[in-house]
Amino acid sequence: MIPEILAALFFGLLLLGLHRKVVARIQKRPGPPVWQEFLHAAKFFWKQTWVPKTASSLMFVGIVLVGIGIWVAALLVVIAGGNILIIFGIYMLQKIVEHGFGLSSGSPYGKFGGVRSVISAASEIPLFVSVAAIALFTHSLALQDIVAYQAVHGPLLLIVPPAAFAMFLVLLSKMPGGPFSVVEGKELVSGYKTEHFGFFRAGLYVCDGLKTTVLLWTFVLVFIGGLPTAGFIIVMVILMIILSFTCALTPMLTPFDSVTLQTLVTGAMLVYVGCIAAMGVPG
Amino acid sequence: MKKKDARIIAALTGVLMGVLYFPYVAGLITFWTYGALLVxxxxVFFLAAGFAMMAGEGEEDDPFIGY
Amino acid sequence: MIAVGGEPFYYLEFGDIVLYFSPVTTTLFVLALLFTLFVLASRPERQVDIAFGSDAYLAKVITPGELHFRKFMATACGLASMGAMVTGDVFDFTLFASLVGITNIGIVAAVKNRHVQNAAYQYGLVSLSATVPLFSGAAMVAATTGTLSLIELAKGTYPAVPLAVKSFLVLGIIGEGMAPFYAAKAEMFRAPGAPYVIMCSLSSLLIFLRVVEIAMTM
Amino acid sequence: MVVWQEYSIGLLVVLVTAIIGFYVLSREKDDLHRLLLIDLVEIPSLGIIALLGTDLAEALVLPGLVVGIAELLALGQLYLTKEGLQDRPVRGLHIEVIDTSPAPVIISILLVIYGIILSGFTGGGIAGLGIVFLFMSRGFKENFSLIEAAAGISWAVWILAFFVFMFAPQYWYFAVMAAGIGILFKVMAKMALVGTMWGEGR
Structure with missing residues (x-):
């Protein structure tokens, strides 16, 4: 299992590097090398580190533990073909982790970043509506059942495209520089990350790497189905490039607009799922 | 946390995870038991290793409050 | 049965009150437990505020009395969310949810900050009115099926719970502290005392995850 | 089928009440009035539970009521701190008839006797109401520790009765009596505390 975790971490960081590269090229910049995020993580790990004077020290350190722990757990759940409700639960917990990162230091910038991450909670509601849409078809939320269902009936991407779109928005809301990334607005310095430096920041990169892999992998598993390893890698890279294009070509919304848009999407999804449930599921 | 303690914790968790990998591959312990250990x-290993190598010695900092 | 939360692997019975541990509920339970332990063990941070118009900045310190009260409230909130995670009874779940609402107010009630108190008050009004759909959802589950036990409902032998009743239940939980009503709550997080304030957002998150599981199980 | 129809009609009535309550709540802008109105909105939820019409409903109304009241009290306290009203002196009513005539005493004695006859939770509520009325009309200057102790002991009796139910079911009659009397005293004492909570001299 250790090789899988390391591979997922490395791959996730490379994907994030690719994201930066694509965004830079769209903006006619050369951009950093693809392995830049990995270099960052390594660099931060070998920096002298301490806990700020004003911080709630146990929380400050413990939240890094929680952050890494939950994403390792999420990866294991994906590997084992476990329940997607757990994965999405962990996805939502990422918000708490960001919140904890921000608030535990006592820094005003961290605090505002944390509060923004709480506001971005609206992005989670479309998630559950799409989960409901999936469950209507597959009658199970275990990843292996969903994959087995798709092996018979074809990818869910074609069966429930709106659910895939909603989940795509969810992925987008966790991408750096995306339209819903209110947590990372430039007026907040580094937002919730401001005070976590040194190996704490390296831990954040570990979280980000694992998170990217887990979320993209889950998306591919849920909406496209089982593939050979090389297939997974190719599809995830393509997905990442699509996400990067979306991020680069859309403005960052204000927190209010972001919440409004996501609530509207949720409403549309609710109507859609209601229609499916009312008409009865084919097959 | 003292650097020495951190070193011990890092070594312990690292060795434990490394050693128990073999029984897991051999199928002696279940996926979730080993998974829980990894989670x-x-x-813990990551942070303890960080503390052991790079914990600051001097006075703590104030948080960043602006440029 | 839709095995939404996975098959339960342990039942803890107190008479007819049954707690059950399935993969999903256990994960959520462990998370609630973890953060409750954080609350118990950690000290609050000293929040730094910039004094505008000068170079000065000041750190807010939480007094011991306030600290104890808030620690108690945050722990109670953690216990209530733990209970809500593993309970096998719809009505118990709604009770735990509204208990979480009360303790959430309690966590920030002692903060001497008008914005925070205003936000907590507005949130309290919303969450109190949300008990109407919440309790009536649970009561209507009993009325339409004849049982409140999730384990019995999951077997599929009872009549199906109508969609309207499920949406009542979910609406109640959303009112207890999810978006879009969350907007009333966000201001509460300006309060100093990170470990305690975090319980506010953690508990509502966990409860929402659980209600999704419950609504899909029924 | 008849029952189902009754239930639906009841449900309709309660839901209409709830909608009226929510409408009023959305129109009201003053914080204090909203707090008062929210109590009105809370009642339909208890109504829906009561519509079940079984003894399960009775068991469910109670915790629902308690949670609602607890939330209301918490909000009330929050309102006081929010508006900075804690230090304001509170004065009793001081209506001459109530201050001097024996009527409040007689009314409260009647209520207490009726409560004791009913016994149990309802009886405790009614007897407690009598004592609340007495304390509110006459004022009460003693310390609360005696009432609190009484409430605590009767609560312990109530819990003990439940243990008797569990471990020695053959003594059920004794346990029923103990539980009934225990809850009677407990509710009565707690309500009496409510009556003295905002006494004079603060």
């Missing part, structure tokens, strides 16, 4: 052990 707890990986972050």
């Amino acid at each position: 707890i052990g990986a972050p």
